[in-house]
Amino acid sequence: MTRNLSLLAGVVLVGLVVGTALVSFVWTPHDPLLVDASVRLLGPTGDFVFGTDKLGRDVASQLMVGARTTLYVGVVAVGIAALVGTPLGILAGMGARWLGELIMRVNDLVLAFPALLLAIMLGAVYGASTLTAMIAIGVATVPSFARIARAGTLQVMSTEYVLAARAGGRSRWWIALRHVLPNISGLVLVQSSVSFAIAVLAEAALSFLGFGTAPPTPSWGRMLQESQELLAVDPRLALVPGAAIALAVLGFNLLGDGLRDRFDPRLEVRR
């Protein structure tokens, strides 16, 4: 019961973020980039639901367009990580022992390297942008996928249905595509959701530090940064994007947890 609850809460929160981002393509209450000195630092009113910032821009509109940036970074970063990490993990689990060891040791090396540091280095070399942030977060997330995919692959490879497939003369490719991939897809999906939460947080941190999304594109991390100097005067400007980030991270984590309970291979038998 609790397991369905966390899945439901995750779906609702993630749905909220995705819905907001989609709506922002066709409608926002105001132009999120419109600077208007006459309405600076307004509190929440009927016209400006979350008020305005120091340049008179509508916070609610920025938040909506910012959700787009957040999702965009998450999707691309997790996409890179899953598409590179999963095949690597399967290779490590099915290939020769030395190859598996090699892949996993390199994996440990990347895992030991902080994602933010990598993003800052990439940003320093290629210029700070959403793209460098996405690539850095994606590369740093590859090891989690490789690990989970290898663990799942080893488990699948030890089953009798794989032995039966080998006895039936099926190739390694066949076994990887027909048996390993479908049986670890649940694990990969769960990892995607959890990694998505981490990517959202990393993007916000990078934008906050000025190594992520460049102005004027709205981003939750940069909204936080811009609110910093006014924290004592108007904490609302920090609270709104802060709450958005927290809810998005919570949503993807809950979704991941809920999915894990659904896909856990140990629970498979009971279905």
Added chain:
Amino acid sequence: MISVTDLERTYRRPRTSLTGPRPEVHALRGVSFDIEKGQRFGIVGESGSGKSTLVRLLAALDRPTSGSISLQGRRIDNLPERRLGFLRSQVQIVFQDPMGSLDPRMRVRDIISEPLGRQPGRRERVRELLDAVGLPADSGERYPHQFSGGQRQRISLARALAPRPSILLADEAVSALDVLVRKQILDLIAELVERYELTLVFVSHDLGVVRRVCDTVAVMRAGEIVELGAVDEVYDDPRHPYTRELIAAAPNLAAALAGLEEE
């Protein structure tokens, strides 16, 4: 048909200390026997006696440490996978675990036709096989978890028969089933062996089960064959003390069935 000579298989355990040698487990220590075409050869022994290792070696799913295995006069123990094609269609296995031997994410028709790869006409073959093992014709569209243990073993049998093998290996194929279902699957195996003129290698820890389907039996203990002969002779007049122990200890299938019928 199958000839096994001085077969040994030694496994290396992971290191238990940094400097010491890796401990070795001798799963098979010098096993030799011959199986004739059409023979129904039983292998009996307790768990850890090396019988599953032996089956895996016979199916060329593992390599022996030393010794040789020949199939119809051809050595198979030292061939690379790409040259084992002839064996892959001739030798098929049925495993013990009715759940673990079927991929939970595959439809039954895909499971059964798996040894056929992408051969044309595999749909028709699946239909024939479902009929041969006594499963309803619409089973192909369903998934393994929708079937009972006995039905799953029927699916495994259908998959094993798909490439028209000449040798069927059964590794504890009925051990996980309850008594009544066990009898049905045993009868089915006996019937299929007869109908398709198969050579059967049947592994079990239960001598009573082996006696029901086999004509010859090898008794294994700690990686060696301690007694080998016609199944009735071994059963009625066991020579080796271990065989006697095994007969005394094993629950009798016939007695269990009789008890079931009395109820």
